[in-house]
Amino acid sequence: xxxxxxxxxxxxxxxxxxxxxxxxxxxxxxxxxxxxxxxxxxxxxxxxxxxxxxxxxxxx
Amino acid sequence: xxxxxxxxxxxxxxxxxxxxxxxxxxxxxxxxxxxxxxxxxxxxxxxxxxxxxxxxxxxxxxxxxxxxxxxxxxxxxxxxxxxxxxxxxxxxxxxxxxxxxxxxxxxxxxxxxxxxxxxxxxxxxxxxxxxxxxxxxxxxxxxxxxxxxxxxxxxxxxxxxxxxx
Numbered sequence: 001x002x003x004x005x006x007x008x009x010x011x012x013x014x015x016x017x018x019x020x021x022x023x024x025x026x027x028x029x030x031x032x033x034x035x036x037x038x039x040x041x042x043x044x045x046x047x048x049x050x051x052x053x054x055x056x057x058x059x060x
Numbered sequence: 061x062x063x064x065x066x067x068x069x070x071x072x073x074x075x076x077x078x079x080x081x082x083x084x085x086x087x088x089x090x091x092x093x094x095x096x097x098x099x100x101x102x103x104x105x106x107x108x109x110x111x112x113x114x115x116x117x118x119x120x121x122x123x124x125x126x127x128x129x130x131x132x133x134x135x136x137x138x139x140x141x142x143x144x145x146x147x148x149x150x151x152x153x154x155x156x157x158x159x160x161x162x163x164x165x166x167x168x169x170x171x172x173x174x175x176x177x178x179x180x181x182x183x184x185x186x187x188x189x190x191x192x193x194x195x196x197x198x199x200x201x202x203x204x205x206x207x208x209x210x211x212x213x214x215x216x217x218x219x220x221x222x223x224x225x
Contacts, residue, residue, distance in 0.1 A: 011187045014072055014103065017136040023098040025091050028132060032087035035129045038122050039084070047118060 066096045067206045070221060072103045074182055075134050076193035077110045077175070079219070084129065086212045093210070094133060105189070106134040107182060109175040138182050157181060164201050172198045183224040190221040 083090035097104060111134075115126040161181055165172060176198045183191055183202060190206075193199060194217060202222040210217040 012185055014105065014186045014189060015136060015138070017103045017105075019098060019101045019103055019135060021099055021101055023095045025095055028091045028094065029087045031125075031129050031132060032084040032091065034125055035084045036087075038117065038125060042117065042122075 064093050064096075064208055064210060066093065066100060066102065067221070070102060070190050070206070072105065072186075072189050073097065073221070074138075074179060074189050074191045075104055075106045075110065076179060076191060076195060077113050078194040079192050080110075080114050080130065080133060082194070082210070082217055083133065086210070086217070089210050089212055093208075104133060104135050105138050105182075106130075107138055107175070107178050109178050111137055113175060138186070157184070168200050180224075183222065190223050192219060192221055194219050196220060 079090070083094065111130060114130055115123050117123045117126055158181070161177065161184060162169065176195065179191055179193075180199065180202070183189055191199065191202070192208075196204075196218070199222045203225055204220045205223050206221040208219040208221065210219060
């Protein structure tokens, strides 16, 4: 069911952004692992609970 | 495992926190999809709520690392327009963005967070914007245009691209 069509708001153009098409997968993986190490540590220490990451909002 | 293909008609994506969370848990799977997004020139947006929710940490260096990661995926944070905010102070306005948005949820509003409401308002406010989320229950008023199953070794993460009609 879609009810968003009931909204009468006039839509605006999105702000233009310059997309950086160069994507270094290796660099991305390295950074992702660095972030995962931080969040794993935060979770273990009880600082980071799902709610803080917004995961309580999700259906899994 | 299958490689996910981004639908050709999608030119701009609004990223929810779950994508940032899952992409660092399963970087190979989500990294390939992110590469597709970038190489196809698809613009990626998010909102301040998602950014703060994601980068929240105790030390400056941890915040900086999370911020660097956020910026690898998200190119621009959509502003809450001042003009809209001022217009929305006039509750008698029949086109009141927030009141209409809450009304459109009706009984489905239960459990919908503030971040979800803002993400939804961005979908209502901007043209050609798709929300990328795994949170299917809180965006039931939007059109689920594409379903994206991200296959990991032990599970399948179900994402969808939602659009305001």
